[in-house]
Amino acid sequence: MSNKIHSILNKEALNKQDIVFLLELDEKDQQLLFKKAAEVKAAYVGKITWFRGLIEYSNICSKNCYYCGIRSGNKQTKRYELTDEEVLSAAQFAIDHQYGSLVLQSGERSNRDFTAHITKLLKAIKQLSSPALGITLSMGEQSEKVFREWYDAGAHRYLLRIESSNPDLYHKLHPDDDIHNFEKRLAALRLLKKLNYQTGTGVMIGTPFQTTEHLANDLIFMRNFDIDMCGMGPYIENANTPLYKHKSRLLPLKDRFRLSLKMIAILRIMMKDINIAAATAMQAIDPLGREKAIMAGANVIMPNITPGKYRNDYDLYENKPCTNEEASDCNTCLEVRIGMTGDKIGYGAWGDSKHYFTRRKNP
Numbered sequence: 001m002s003n004k005i006h007s008i009l010n011k012e013a014l015n016k017q018d019i020v021f022l023l024e025l026d027e028k029d030q031q032l033l034f035k036k037a038a039e040v041k042a043a044y045v046g047k048i049t050w051f052r053g054l055i056e057y058s059n060i061c062s063k064n065c066y067y068c069g070i071r072s073g074n075k076q077t078k079r080y081e082l083t084d085e086e087v088l089s090a091a092q093f094a095i096d097h098q099y100g101s102l103v104l105q106s107g108e109r110s111n112r113d114f115t116a117h118i119t120k121l122l123k124a125i126k127q128l129s130s131p132a133l134g135i136t137l138s139m140g141e142q143s144e145k146v147f148r149e150w151y152d153a154g155a156h157r158y159l160l161r162i163e164s165s166n167p168d169l170y171h172k173l174h175p176d177d178d179i180h181n182f183e184k185r186l187a188a189l190r191l192l193k194k195l196n197y198q199t200g201t202g203v204m205i206g207t208p209f210q211t212t213e214h215l216a217n218d219l220i221f222m223r224n225f226d227i228d229m230c231g232m233g234p235y236i237e238n239a240n241t242p243l244y245k246h247k248s249r250l251l252p253l254k255d256r257f258r259l260s261l262k263m264i265a266i267l268r269i270m271m272k273d274i275n276i277a278a279a280t281a282m283q284a285i286d287p288l289g290r291e292k293a294i295m296a297g298a299n300v301i302m303p304n305i306t307p308g309k310y311r312n313d314y315d316l317y318e319n320k321p322c323t324n325e326e327a328s329d330c331n332t333c334l335e336v337r338i339g340m341t342g343d344k345i346g347y348g349a350w351g352d353s354k355h356y357f358t359r360r361k362n363p
């Protein structure tokens with residue numbers, strides 16, 4: 001068995017069959033996969049973990065994805081939007097702690113008041129620091145004009161998960177209407193690349209109706225799309241969402257977690273120099289989930305620096321971690337946690353995707 005694993009891990013390019021085989025490795029054999037991914041990570045992007053301070057800007061969303069706790073149809077959620085002062089003080093926290101970069105994430109809204117306000121905030125964040133903080137946005141699908149405006153205002157990375165690269169599965173996870181449209185999401189992802197963003201995508205792992213083949217195809221999609229960054233993690237149910245009724249179809253949480261680690265490790269082997277985030281949802285299942293992801297090939301974590309009073313309301317899924325803590329509480333343990341993985345922390349730098357620069361040199 002281990003000979004077969006080694007020969008697959010040393011192949012030039014993995015095919016779908018190889019990926020399915022690796023995704024199905026048991027707990028003992030998966031260690032060979034993680035070891036190989038750690039070697040690839042050390043050789044191509046170094047044993048460095050980059051921090052992005054995560055600001056959950058607002059849980060107001062115009063969409064209604066079946067899996068998400070802040071979907072517009074969930075009337076249990078108390079809606080909020082951070083004030084400009086709160087955003088800037090979180091950015092100042094990131095500067096003071098040398099995080100180097102921010103992620104500004106939010107429910108999706110495309111009205112002009114909202115998009116213009118984000119433009120203003122981006123400019124204000126850029127002015128706050130010298131050298132300026134790097135900014136990743138995760139604000140859903142927007143028009144070309146808005147993506148361009150935000151890029152010009154200082155955002156240079158964008159994370160837009162495709163959620164599933166299979167249109168039929170995508171359709172099962174979203175309402176059947178014009179704003180939850182697979183082709184539109186794909187077109188938005190293409191736009192981001194065209195506009196020179198470092199472009200990130202990802203999927204939820206372990207959703208109802210998903211098979212190992214779907215996941216293998218998702219990884220092949222990411223390779224074919226030539227992404228610069230990936231943020232993917234386990235799907236975690238939320239009782240206030242329509243998808244909850246399919247709970248009985250789900251893998252146990254610990255299997256969804258293990259599958260997520262394998263997805264990260266395989267992607268690291270397939271796309272050696274991209275940035276891969278250790279998703280917060282990993283930590284919701286296992287208190288050391290993000291650290292385990294780092295050891296399996298991830299090189300980015302996103303410590304939550306949203307003001308504590310809002311944390312409970314960005315309730316995408318159950319058991320979201322750190323919901324009652326202020327950023328400083330989380331920060332005290334981060335050095336020890338990353339130290340455990342053997343990585344160094346990339347303080348004070350943007351920690352851009354190496355792949356972005358390689359692909360632009362060799363289009």
Ligand code: SAM
Binds near residue numbers: 068105160204
């Ligand atoms: N609204 C933007 C969007 O959808 O791209 C950005 C914010 S959205 C909350 C960020 C990500 O949260 C989504 O891409 C989705 O994959 C993830 N998410 C939502 N509900 C989830 C759940 N129940 N379990 C795991 N991840 C979830």
Ligand code: SF4
Binds near residue numbers: 063065071
């Ligand atoms: Fe809105 Fe994003 Fe949640 Fe979908 S996943 S409901 S777009 S916040």
